[in-house]
Amino acid sequence: MKYSYFPGCSLKATGRAYEESFLSLCKALDMEMEELENWNCCGATSFMSVEMGAAYALTIRNLAIAEKAGLDMVAPCGGCYGILLKADHYYKKYPTVHESAVKSLKTEGLEYKGTVRVRHPLDVLASDLPPRALRSKVKKPLKGLKVACYYGCRFVRPIAPFDDMHNPETMDLLLKTVGARIVDYTMKGKCCGGAMSGAMPNVAQEMTYLILRAAERAEADVVATACPLCQFNLEAYQDEIRAAHPDLKPIPVVYFTQLLGVALGLDATATALNRQIVPVEPILREKGILADEKKQPATAGV
Amino acid sequence: MSSIQRQIRFESDRDPGFADEIRAMPGCELIDRCIQCATCSGVCPVSTYMELTPRRIIELTRNGFKQDVLNANTIWICTSCYECQVECPKEIGITDVMYALKTKAIQAGVEPKHLGPPVLFKEFYNMVRKTGRMSETQLAVRSFIKSNPMQMWGMKWLGLRLLKTGRFSVKLEHMPKPSVLHTALDHADRIDGRRAK
Structure with a gap:
């Protein structure tokens, strides 16, 4: 089983123990995590409090990169996971969010069709492993x-x-x-x-x-x-x-x-x-x- | 505190266009459904600290009382835990309304200049726009300097505890190629009402 891995900023700093223990666990369970290329911060709660259009574009950029990789995207941080899901949802629901993100992604030659499945380690470990x-x-x-x-x-x-x-x-x-x-x-x-x-x-x-x-x-x-x-x-x-x-x-x-x-x-x-x-x-x-x-x-x- | 102010609101205090601006933002389109049941205020873990509870924020917002909502401490105390939003019987995006009001307050320049949350949000925003990633220690230090420098002294033990467990890092993290992100974000629309560059 192979996944795109979105670590987020905290897992590289104060949340280091989470990344270390999660990746070791994946190894032991034969789950492959491939870190997303040139990922950026999800924006968390702060970025969106300052500027909304760029905030959604920021989050959706990660989704677009994951879509290119073609795998389910695993985000262990609750903040990242929640905002990635929400951005994906709002990208499909609100034309303002959609148009803004499309313009933004285009500058990098990216596009997002909306096919990425954002997953949390809890979900992956509970649902994807064979029984027992x-x-x-x-x-x-x-x-x-x-x-x-x-x-x-x-x-x-x-x-x-x-x-x-x-x-x-x-x-x-x-x-x-x-x-x-x-x-x-x-x-x-x-x-x-x-x-x-x-x-x-x-x-x-x-x-x-x-x-x-x-x-x-x-x-x-x-x-x-x-x-x-x-x-x-x-x-x-x-x-x-x-x-x-x-x-x-x-x-x-x-x-x-x-x-x-x-x-x-x-x-x-x-x-x-x-x-x-x-x-x-x-x-x-x-x-x-x-x-x-x-x-x-x-x-x-x- | 000493100045005596009028305690009731007049029709002329309203800015109906403001309510429309909020309604146009993602997640905020259903504010007129609100039945003022106050489930939001009841489930909110921090409503006890708020000048205006979430229920009152929704009512004042949809009636266009711009100054009241943008100057209330409520919008900065909200931790965006979404409990109000998922419990609302009318499925109103209350947390999204809080976000919308935060961006509006910063846009109008009325956010408290030394209060922790708005200082943190702006520092976070500037850091991520520049480097594409968030560096925890640097963000904390920068925010404390601008909000409450004395607080850093109180954090010295926390710093030590993190250092001991190898979780402390002063490095400024950044994407391998942040320039692509700069261009990308410059081309996003200002859906919070600001005009695009």
Whole structure:
């Protein structure tokens, strides 16, 4: 299985662990990801707040390049995924968006016919693999690990091609497949604050606090995410949040691809667990999923 | 704060052409369907911080109260999580209306000059227009300098945590060939009302 891969800007920076763990996982599952040529930023929420015509043209340019490659386009970042889907949809629905993008693409000799299928790793892993492909590869089932799956907004809003808009559960199913126990909690689709974490920290940190508190009350050992901004907002500001809410205990926040990698027995480089600010290894060792450090021979590499 | 201002709106405050401009933007064509049920305000995770709730924004927008909506903090607090949009019983593109109002406010030059979100959006826009990609650290630093330089001091521990985990990068990322994007974007229409170059 071969796909066009649209990494987006965050997966090359703070979301590095997502790219590393996702690409290793794909390798282990024989899925080929080919990075899109000369891709540009999707525009996220910011570009569109300043200039709308260019914003759609910017996003559609990536779709046009992917169409040339002729493969499904996989975008792991929630922000990229959502905006690519929306731009594709609006390109077909609104003549103003269409005309503007056509003019823009023409300068590069590109055109977009509207045939690209924008996919998210959750969708691809849940729907494209042959039955039991994932389960048969599990080496270290995540037995006893209580996971709160956090979806946030973009996988199902405003457009939901692969999951339920109001109660998404693809991530639950994938992690259940590899043995994790999924906890039910109320905040799985609430906004993490998005770009507000930098622009209005007090507002965003209040939002992430409510999500983390709900996960904690559901007795989750770890929160799983599928977007670099969600992961960052939920994990990186826990110390700052604790200043206002001392009751919040540190809780590891990982990418679902990292947990799948652990279950498949991939090595430390492949799962990128060393990139965690709130370490996740202690709980994985406690549950007997990762081998105890002390018991490992001294020569074992990390 | 000390100046005393009229608290009710007059017919003469309206700019009906403004409502039409908004209706013409993608996703905003259904604002007249609004039944003022306030589902949007109820599901919004940040409406508690807003001067005007989303419900009021829709009503004021479709009646042409341009100054009120463009000067409300609402449009900058919206995180565009689309919860209002998917829950709206009349399927109105409320998040798209927020985007439309943001572009209009920036176009009119009335966006708050030191408030985090508009500063961030403009810096993001300038960076992506130039390099074709977004560089997180550079964007954060540039935005803080223009909005709240003191905030950077508070971010030092966050920086350290990122550095320790190998997630910190000061490099300015760019496309291999950003020039093609410059030309392409210069030829896009200004569907937010501005005239094309």
